Amino acid sequence: KAKSNGRNGFEFFSADMRIRAQARMQLLKDLRSAIDLHQFELFYQPIVALNDLHIHKAEGLIRWHHPVNGLVSPDSFIPLAEETRQINVLGQFVFAQAIQTLTEIKAASGQQFQISVNVSPVQLSTADSGIDDWCDMLAAAQLPASSIVAEITEGLMVNPEALTQSRLKRLVQSGMELALDDFGTGYSSLAYLQEMDTDYLKIDKRFVDNIKADSQELALCEAIIVMAHQLGLKVIAEGIETPLQMELLLKAGCDYGQGYLFAKPMPKKEFMTLLSSNKVVISNNK
């Protein structure tokens, strides 16, 4: 409980902090029932090959349709779900959705597609998170393990627990691909990148944002791309919003791009329609 001695103007909790703490508690409570109430939906954002702009794969991004607050950003509820371990249930929901969508794409086009899913460090370090069922789930759906790219963050690479490490190894050995998300925002050991057999490196949006010709940011991206290629990784640039960013990244040798320039994350139905047209329309209203 907040306690204050008004005369000195000292308060442990400001009114603002109290409101935020209450909102957080409410969100935590709502999160518990959100899965059962079918309030989550997996959106899909295309990842395109920069040289021909064809859709190469898609990233699955979770959306929460909150009955009162509307669409809640994953940046605000994923940390809560991690704290309470509900991320494990959510992660299984995401994975099941991805399999369902891959199955529908295969049925509609006869083609193999690839979806990347974000995997929380909590899922990897929790014994019964369900991750160990992933290969069986894919096999049961008659999908190759390479249909899934697991996106993990740099934090995981710093000092991974034995369980995390062995699970990642097993997923990779089964054929699942691995992407290092948000590259450049933390610290990763290059040796570990290589040891883990990482397939993709995703350059964080904050680098892409400030790319201009002859800029330091461009030089940094070029260096990252050269390094990644030397380690045998493909590079995906996140958050491409302008044709100039796309041009410069393509020239720098970047393999894939993802961003509002190509398409925003969208519901499954919309994505299936876009995919069947087999082309990306670059929006010119930027």
Ligand code: C2E
């Ligand atoms: P992330 O994995 O780095 O995903 C990329 C984020 O950048 C997404 O935000 C995407 O909508 C956004 N983005 C893509 N292109 C652009 C662009 O051109 N401009 C701008 N302004 N933004 C762009 P989103 O969907 O809000 O997700 C935020 C983060 O939440 C994700 O970052 C990821 O860390 C986490 N997240 C999302 N879905 C899941 C999930 O299913 N499981 C877990 N564990 N985390 C998730």
Ligand code: MG
């Ligand atoms: Mg991601």
Ligand code: MG
């Ligand atoms: Mg990212």
Ligand code: MG
């Ligand atoms: Mg991010």
